[in-house]
Structures are given as structure tokens and as C-alpha cells.
Amino acid sequence: MSASRLRVGQGFDVHRFSDDPDRRLVLGGCTFEGERGLVGHSDADAVAHAVADALLGAAGLGDIGQRFPDTDPRWAGADSVGIAREVATLLAAQGWAVVNVDCSLVCERPKVLPRRDEMQAILSAAVGAPVTVTGRRAEGLGAIGRVEGVACFAVALIERVEDPS
Ligand code: MG
Numbered sequence: 001m002s003a004s005r006l007r008v009g010q011g012f013d014v015h016r017f018s019d020d021p022d023r024r025l026v027l028g029g030c031t032f033e034g035e036r037g038l039v040g041h042s043d044a045d046a047v048a049h050a051v052a053d054a055l056l057g058a059a060g061l062g063d064i065g066q067r068f069p070d071t072d073p074r075w076a077g078a079d080s081v082g083i084a085r086e087v088a089t090l091l092a093a094q095g096w097a098v099v100n101v102d103c104s105l106v107c108e109r110p111k112v113l114p115r116r117d118e119m120q121a122i123l124s125a126a127v128g129a130p131v132t133v134t135g136r137r138a139e140g141l142g143a144i145g146r147v148e149g150v151a152c153f154a155v156a157l158i159e160r161v162e163d164p165s
Contacts, residue, residue, distance in 0.1 A: 005160040006099070009058025011050035015040050016149035025110065027150070028103075028119025028133055029081040029126070032110045038149065041070035041078075046152040048080035051101050051123060051131060052087045054156035059091050081126045088127040095162035098129035106136045107150035 015038035023037025028047040038044035052064045061067070067090075068075050068083050075083070088098055101123070105112055112119075112135025123131035138145035 007058045007060075007096075007158050007160075009054045009056065009156045009158070011053030011055075011057060011154040011156070012152070013046040013049040013053065014144075014149055014151040015044045015046045016143075017147070018044075026080070027105065027110070027112075027152075028115070029079075029122035030115045030118050032115070035110045042068075042075050042080050042083070043077060045080035046150050047103055047105055047119065047133060047154075048084045048123065048126075050103060050152040050154035051127065051156070052080070052084045054101055054154040055084070055087045055091055055098065055127065055158065058156045058158045059094060059096050061087075061090065061094070081122055084123065085126040088129075091158060092128075095160055095164055096158045097161045098127050099157040099159050100129050101127060101131045101154055101156040103131065103133045103152055103154040104136050105133055105150065105152045106138055106144055108137055108140075108145060108147045111135070 017036045018039045025032040025035040025037045026043040026045045116133055119133045
């Protein structure tokens with residue numbers, strides 16, 4: 001296999017915590033009970049958004065803001081794991097297979113490790129390839145360190161399995 005059949009993409013997303021007590025915190029498709037939710041048009045799942053952006057970037061298909069605009073009522077309160085799933089379907093239709101995605105979720109809270117396996121299972125099922133998630137703390141530095149929000153970085157590798165028609 002020639003290296004040109006492989007493409008890498010990166011994704012990044014950040015959302016701030018909401019003061020709205022009705023917002024639920026959803027990360028990697030997991031709901032964290034008793035935690036403040038994040039501000040966003042969709043469910044504000046920064047992990048799923050970073051995964052979707054990494055995949056779109058790898059395939060050269062733009063970004064999540066173009067594909068799933070926050071002005072579109074279809075995505076209001078949307079389950080963002082579904083967005084990641086749609087992106088994987090879009091890539092498949094263009095002859096790409098997802099090899100894997102790796103995410104770094106940067107937050108002071110919630111604690112990531114207890115839910116990591118669950119997030120990985122949900123995201124892996126959505127994109128049809130292994131998705132790994134690690135939690136990182138910001139060590140009290142900056143906005144994330146002040147617990148004003150969460151950020152997520154993702155790197156995706158995709159492979160061309162069908163030549164474009
Ligand atoms: Mg987002």
C-alpha cells in the first residue's frame with residue numbers, strides 16, 4: 001500500500017460551561033449526571049465534534065461548521081455522536097475508511113477515566129473504527145484550568161479503500 005492512500009486530520013473543539021441548570025454535560029456520547037452542561041447549539045459534545053472535524057479534515061471535506069451549521073434548526077440539541085456517525089458515512093461514500101482516531105480531552109472536570117471505556121465504545125461504534133480517549137488536566141492554567149470549559153484535540157487517520165469515481 002502506498003503512503004498516499006493514507007491521510008491524517010486533526011480536530012479541535014472547545015465549549016464553555018453553561019449557567020443553565022437544564023443543560024446536561026455530554027462528552028464522548030456519555031452523560032455526566034450532576035455536572036454543569038456546556039454551552040452549544042447541539043449537545044455541545046466537544047469530543048464528538050473534535051472527532052468529526054478530524055475526519056472531515058483528513059478527507060479534505062471542510063469542517064463541522066460548514067457541514068452542520070449552528071444556524072440550522074436540524075442540529076439544535078443534536079446528539080453529536082450522530083454527527084460523527086454521519087461524517088464517517090460521508091467519508092465511506094467518498095471511498096475512505098477510518099483507520100483510527102485518538103482524542104485528548106482537556107478538562108479539570110469531569111473525571112474522564114471512570115467513563116473512558118464507555119466513551120471509546122460509543123465513538124468507535126459511531127465511526128466504525130477504534131477511537132481512543134485520554135483525559136488531560138490543564139493544571140489550573142488558563143480558562144480550562146479555571147474550569148470555565150473543556151477542550152478536545154483529535155487526530156484521525158483514514159485510508160483510501162476505493163478510487164474516486
Ligand atoms: Mg463544538
